[in-house]
Amino acid sequence: MIQFEQFVLSNGLRVIVHEDHSTPMAVVNVMYDVGARDENREKTGFAHLFEHLMFGGSIHIPSYDEPLQRAGGENNAYTTNDLTNYYCQLPAENIETAFWLESDRMLSLAFDEKSLEIQRKVVCEEFKEMYLNKPYGDAWQKLRNLAYKVHPYSWMTIGAELSHIENASLHDVKQFFHKHYSPVNAILTVTGQVKTAQIKQLAEEWFGDIAPGEKYIRRLPAEPEQKEARKLTVHAAVPVDAFYKTWHISSRTDRRYYAMDLLTEVLSGGASSRLFQSLAKDKKLFANINCYHFGSIDAGLLTIEGKLVKGVKMEDAEAAVEDELRKIRNSLIEPKELQKVKNKTESIITFEDMSLTNRAGSLSFYALLGNTAMINEELERYQRVTAEELQEEAKTIFNQHNSSTLYYYGNPSNT
Amino acid sequence: MPNRLSAPKAKDPIAYSLHLKPFRKFTLDNGINVFAVDAGAEDVLQLEFIFNAGNWYESQNLVAATTNYLLKNGTSEKNAFEINEHFEYYGAYLNRSCYNETATLSLHGLTKHLPELLPVIQELIMDSVLPESELDLYRQNMKQKLLVNLKKCDFVANRLIDEYLYGIHHPYGKYSSTIAYDAIQADSLREFYTQYYKHGQCSIFVGGRLPENIEPLLNQYFGNLPLNQKPIPDIKHPVEAAGEKKYRIINDPDGIQGAIRLARPYPGIHHPDFSKVQVVNTILGGYFGSRLMRNIREDKGYTYGIYSYIQNHMHETAWMISTEAGKDVCEASIAEAYNEMQEMRDNPVSEEELLLVKNYLIGTILGDLDGPFHILGRWKNIILNNLGEDHFQESISQIKEITPKEVQELANKYLHPEEFYELVVV
Numbered sequence: 001m002i003q004f005e006q007f008v009l010s011n012g013l014r015v016i017v018h019e020d021h022s023t024p025m026a027v028v029n030v031m032y033d034v035g036a037r038d039e040n041r042e043k044t045g046f047a048h049l050f051e052h053l054m055f056g057g058s059i060h061i062p063s064y065d066e067p068l069q070r071a072g073g074e075n076n077a078y079t080t081n082d083l084t085n086y087y088c089q090l091p092a093e094n095i096e097t098a099f100w101l102e103s104d105r106m107l108s109l110a111f112d113e114k115s116l117e118i119q120r121k122v123v124c125e126e127f128k129e130m131y132l133n134k135p136y137g138d139a140w141q142k143l144r145n146l147a148y149k150v151h152p153y154s155w156m157t158i159g160a161e162l163s164h165i166e167n168a169s170l171h172d173v174k175q176f177f178h179k180h181y182s183p184v185n186a187i188l189t190v191t192g193q194v195k196t197a198q199i200k201q202l203a204e205e206w207f208g209d210i211a212p213g214e215k216y217i218r219r220l221p222a223e224p225e226q227k228e229a230r231k232l233t234v235h236a237a238v239p240v241d242a243f244y245k246t247w248h249i250s251s252r253t254d255r256r257y258y259a260m261d262l263l264t265e266v267l268s269g270g271a272s273s274r275l276f277q278s279l280a281k282d283k284k285l286f287a288n289i290n291c292y293h294f295g296s297i298d299a300g301l302l303t304i305e306g307k308l309v310k311g312v313k314m315e316d317a318e319a320a321v322e323d324e325l326r327k328i329r330n331s332l333i334e335p336k337e338l339q340k341v342k343n344k345t346e347s348i349i350t351f352e353d354m355s356l357t358n359r360a361g362s363l364s365f366y367a368l369l370g371n372t373a374m375i376n377e378e379l380e381r382y383q384r385v386t387a388e389e390l391q392e393e394a395k396t397i398f399n400q401h402n403s404s405t406l407y408y409y410g411n412p413s414n415t
Numbered sequence: 416m417p418n419r420l421s422a423p424k425a426k427d428p429i430a431y432s433l434h435l436k437p438f439r440k441f442t443l444d445n446g447i448n449v450f451a452v453d454a455g456a457e458d459v460l461q462l463e464f465i466f467n468a469g470n471w472y473e474s475q476n477l478v479a480a481t482t483n484y485l486l487k488n489g490t491s492e493k494n495a496f497e498i499n500e501h502f503e504y505y506g507a508y509l510n511r512s513c514y515n516e517t518a519t520l521s522l523h524g525l526t527k528h529l530p531e532l533l534p535v536i537q538e539l540i541m542d543s544v545l546p547e548s549e550l551d552l553y554r555q556n557m558k559q560k561l562l563v564n565l566k567k568c569d570f571v572a573n574r575l576i577d578e579y580l581y582g583i584h585h586p587y588g589k590y591s592s593t594i595a596y597d598a599i600q601a602d603s604l605r606e607f608y609t610q611y612y613k614h615g616q617c618s619i620f621v622g623g624r625l626p627e628n629i630e631p632l633l634n635q636y637f638g639n640l641p642l643n644q645k646p647i648p649d650i651k652h653p654v655e656a657a658g659e660k661k662y663r664i665i666n667d668p669d670g671i672q673g674a675i676r677l678a679r680p681y682p683g684i685h686h687p688d689f690s691k692v693q694v695v696n697t698i699l700g701g702y703f704g705s706r707l708m709r710n711i712r713e714d715k716g717y718t719y720g721i722y723s724y725i726q727n728h729m730h731e732t733a734w735m736i737s738t739e740a741g742k743d744v745c746e747a748s749i750a751e752a753y754n755e756m757q758e759m760r761d762n763p764v765s766e767e768e769l770l771l772v773k774n775y776l777i778g779t780i781l782g783d784l785d786g787p788f789h790i791l792g793r794w795k796n797i798i799l800n801n802l803g804e805d806h807f808q809e810s811i812s813q814i815k816e817i818t819p820k821e822v823q824e825l826a827n828k829y830l831h832p833e834e835f836y837e838l839v840v841v
Contacts, residue, residue: 074778
């Protein structure tokens with residue numbers, strides 16, 4: 001049970017406090033309600049580029065990192081298709097340093113032309129390192145494109161193409177900041193060796209006088225129900241053929257989410273999972289095979305991905321995957337197998353909660369979803385999933401009309 | 416209105432006194448040493464069996480790693496599926512890892528399930544059969560994985576730089592190949608297993624919320640095994656470092672980035688400079704605000720990240736700078752890295768920068784001491800490397816005490832470009 005208190009400042013900033021007196025440290029986490037899905041289709045990669053610019057100095061403070069490091073702190077940030085999250089950990093006694101730094105960059109960035117110029121280059125190198133100069137690095141760009149025709153999940157957080165980042169102007173950057181980076185669109189979470197009253201006072205002092213900003217109302221087009229199977233074939237200079245197939249699933253807050261999540265565990269949660277056992281071990285069609293989803297807030301994707309054993313035909317590999325999916329659609333999962341994936345989920349949640357940083361991130365995320373208390377309710381929701389619900393979910397998801405398939409062929413001579 | 420122009424008062428982390436929660440040591444009936452740290456709020460634990468079974472001890476490439484991998488893939492009673500299902504049913508993770516000197520079996524799980532898990536771990540240590548069919552599958556999949564990895568410039572660079580530093584026959588310098596995978600025989604794995612696991616040398620590290628009866632429980636399952644009966648063979652591996660220092664490799668003619676590795680031999684973790692060199696390394700490239708990062712990422716935008724570190728080896732080691740940079744700025748990145756070395760040789764670091772780095776390092780260690788697994792990890796490093804129980808406090812004082820003059824002296828001792836191997840793989 002993770003205890004927490006929450007309150008809202010008069011400018012709309014939501015604040016969550018979780019006291020943990022077993023550690024000398026504190027974590028200050030600021031989550032902004034903006035991700036790649038909120039970008040302009042012609043200017044993608046912005047939320048992520050922005051994450052870099054947030055370290056290029058704020059209105060009163062030339063460097064974010066130096067004062068934090070001097071106070072014994074460490075920080076990092078990440079951007080997803082849904083949100084942007086900044087967090088730092090430091091000795092709790094120095095927590096005010098984090099309030100000073102985080103509030104100043106919420107107030108305003110320095111908007112320095114040189115910093116933008118440099119970070120454009122850094123992000124372009126990141127783009128190359130992670131997506132262009134890496135075997136199969138572009139597969140997800142292609143899959144997103146195939147699966148989403150309307151919803152902005154059709155591009156990756158790094159951006160749809162390098163030129164969008166190369167062309168980002170200071171004007172664009174300022175607009176993006178003012179639209180999304182304000183108290184009313186943010187959640188401040190503090191965990192560790194702190195007292196709620198102390199955090200209330202610090203939050204008022206450092207964030208209280210920041211103008212609320214305008215509440216960003218998200219009006220994203222829902223992805224229409226897919227009516228027929230989609231398929232794409234590509235050839236690339238990679239040594240091994242890879243198979244990807246993805247299906248639309250529910251949103252994060254749908255009650256179906258829990259059955260779907262357990263379904264991925266049944267299929268590929270470990271070395272005793274069905275896909276691995278049947279397709280990699282018994283039939284020896286795949287060298288590795290995985291089933292996963294990203295926990296997206298809007299209706300997301302469940303994906304099966306694997307590298308084929310040399311000499312195996314793509315069609316045969318796909319047919320074998322479909323055989324496994326037919327089994328899970330047509331027969332109820334045994335109680336023991338269901339218990340296994342539930343036990344595993346309990347373990348995953350317990351291990352995640354060990355870290356102060358994770359607790360801060362999770363509290364913020366559930367607050368963003370609209371119910372902070374979910375942090376203590378998730379396990380029970382998983383426990384309640386029945387074999388029938390799991391089967392129902394499998395029938396709903398694993399439907400050819402709902403699928404997008406990518407055959408990613410390598411070049412056999414390229415070894 | 417808060418004063419936003421100057422930093423709020425903060426306590427220098429170097430003013431903190433740090434304590435590493437002590438471990439409890441006990442010995443099982445057969446002489447296995449157990450190091451236990453009882454800490455943490457969650458009902459979880461980590462139980463690690465550390466065998467002297469790393470590739471240091473193999474007489475044929477990949478035998479140690481393959482044996483370690485296949486430990487979980489069949490006993491005379493259970494096949495791989497049944498073993499995996501057992502651990503997964505209890506929500507536990509049983510991982511195995513093979514390093515240079517050691518090889519481990521490590522369990523992460525909920526404390527309440529420990530009694531169901533220990534007997535199967537015992538079975539793996541005593542009764543693994545390393546089935547031929549599992550070896551074939553492993554070989555096939557690892558060869559394919561290798562082919563994919565060989566397309567990555569960073570993967571290739573990591574192999575080559577180690578080969579230059581230690582030689583292709585040294586455990587730190589050798590690497591996998593499809594030929595080496597093909598040459599593995601199940602019999603040699605079984606021989607290695609018998610000598611280095613079943614009748615091998617093992618120690619146990621356990622941390623988390625421990626059950627009251629952890630000592631009798633471990634003794635029941637592991638105290639009567641034929642382990643720790645013979646001393647480990649004393650094997651020496653001479654270093655055969657390359658004569659040539661500079662390398663430019665084209666791995667992928669269409670590559671758009673180069674993996675840069677600059678590395679020089681460093682005497683190792685037992686050398687008296689070690690803790691202070693960690694400070695010098697942090698200034699150079701050991702954290703986000705390092706000189707290499709500020710120059711090559713934050714000022715020039717050549718890379719997404721550049722880091723330096725001392726390789727974590729028990730014997731000989733190396734001081735390494737590592738980055739991936741745009742193909743056309745690789746040479747410029749190397750030149751800048753050398754400029755930063757020169758700067759550190761020629762001029763003392765300012766008191767301000769040094770204090771920042773000390774505070775950062777101490778703050779990081781402080782943040783790393785609260786979880787049971789981190790505490791256990793620090794003790795493991797100290798104990799396995801024979802560093803002595805006061806090592807933690809000693810290295811903290813060395814970090815706190817180092818002066819700008821000492822930083823400059825160490826830079827002059829170690830940071831000479833001509834002593835670095837220099838590699839770019841595109």
